[in-house]
Amino acid sequence: MSLEQVSNTALIVAFLLYIISAFLFVIAITGKKWSDRDPKEHTLRWSKLAFSVTIVGFVSQIIYFITRWIYSGHIPNANMFEFMTLLSMMIIVGFIIIYLIYRSAGIGVFALPVAFIVQAYAMVFPWEAEPLIPALQDNWLKIHVTTAALGEAFFAVGFATGLMYLIRTVNFTGTSKKDRRATRGIEFTIFAILVVVGFIGSVFLFNALDYQAEFSKEVIVPAEESELEIEQVNTEEVKYTLPPIVKPYKSEITSMDSYFGIQKPLMEAPFWMKGVNAGRKLNTVVWALLTGTLLYCLLRLILRKPIGAKIQPILSDLDPEDLDEISYRSIAIGFPIFTLGALIFAMIWAHIAWERFWGWDPKEVWALIVWLFYSVYLHLRLSRGWQGSKSSWLSVIGFLIVMFTLVGVNLVIAGLHSYAGV
Incomplete structure (x- = not known):
């Protein structure tokens, strides 16, 4: 070993x-x-x-x-x-x-x-x-x-x-404003923990399923940042290991596995999100919130x-x-x-x-x-x-x-x- x-x-x-x-x-x-x-x-x-x-x-x-x-x-x-x-x-x-x-x-x-x-x-x-x-x-x-x-x-x-x-x-069980505020604060903290747990669970699940999606995106390199000292247009690849609910802004699908019967991303990252990986990062946040919310709701349903x-x-x-x-x-x-x-x-x-x-x-x-x-x-x-x-x-x-x-x-x-x- x-x-x-x-x-x-x-x-x-x-x-x-x-x-x-x-x-x-x-x-x-x-x-x-x-x-x-x-x-x-x-x-x-x-x-x-x-x-x-x-x-x-x-x-x-x-x-x-x-x-x-x-x-x-x-x-x-x-x-x-x-x-x-x-x-x-x-x-x-x-x-x-x-x-x-x-x-x-x-x-x-x-x-x-x-x-x-x-x-x-x-x-x-x-x-x-x-x-x-x-x-x-x-x-x-x-x-x-x-x-x-x-x-x-x-x-x-x-x-x-x-x-x-x-x-x-x-x-x-208190009905005062202070008690209700404290209860909501504790539940929000537990929800935040479950968001992290949900994200971890979803990543492990889709890694086990070997899920992959890839997008190509044209990125403009300003002249002052270019080695040739002229404006350039480069094509960069963005790889997803979580299913793309959100795809990068102005990108094209290179390859994508379907998930839950869905064949394409549901939405595109907003234009103001900078960076080639912005869409992937937003997609990660969306998955964390979705899975965390699902876990929280299931626990509330079970515990009542x-x-x-x-x-x-x-x-x-x-x-x-x-x-x-x-x-x-x-x-x-x-x-x-x-x-x-x-x-x-x-x-x-x-x-x-x-x-x-x-x-x-x-x-x-x-x-x-x-x-x-x-x-x-x-x-x-x-x-x-x-x-x-x-x-x-x-x-x-x-x-x-x-x-x-x-x-x-x-x-x-x-x-x-x-x-x-x-």
Whole structure:
């Protein structure tokens, strides 16, 4: 077995073990209701087992990381697949640290799913290791990306426990404006998670079916960008692995497999969307929203109540104050790490790669927005006494911004960081 096969197998094993561990943590906090054992003994026993499985999964992911580093010749953080697998591993690091401090089984119920959803998202991208472009061949990039991922991992743990606090404390049967607004907020957050899950599922499905579609599009290259210093018209190919609900603007079908009896794209990308891949990116967003909406509606139909209300009884034995404290501590640990990685180390690398510390690239702007948001969170928490519900809402919103920075900016908005998108 080659190193590449060992690496890929280790990653899949880690993914499966994280799923098993999450279920074991659920049993740890819910099974005591039907177990004949003493509740504390039951929780402790299953928590130890779940944590042990998590550690084995983490070791397996480290094996993936090291073996990929060896056969690729560079630290695995250079494209979307590598970065998201790195982020999932860092989320586990953050979870392990916070769990060892607080020994709360409830953390694993939500933190582990965040980790394996992020890892599943990574798996939809090409797994092949590619040579690094010159801008990525610098040690400061390795430091920048790794520390930024670790900071975001602690934000993820803060998000998980903050969402747990909200689900635990919201009155889903309340009729007041505040209760209804809180219920809608939680349901929207769950919907956003299901959009990511739906996208992952649809990509795996159509990859398994080996679906392909290809379009050709004429692209005008201005004289100032042309090597011949004259305006040129080039024909570029755009490949789809998801069925084309939206095709590129002013493009022609080169080849296209039918799907669900549909023989051609349903619509064309708007003219104002720039770039040859704009239509494909919009198509990806449409599929994510469609599958996420379908999943959400199916769950609501099956449960016949808000999804958060169905989850709430599982968390009934958890202390809301503990959840609030864990969320805050996670963010407090992650913030200085993120500051170093996403801002300071990033600016050092930017100066080396592009000879400037700051260039208002979309990824840079959104990293700054994330930093400012969590700065406000800590200010309100420490100076204004925002605890409990207010603090938890900020932790949830903050991580949604982080995910947009990682997913939306990398895949939808063009910029110098677009190399990480595909």
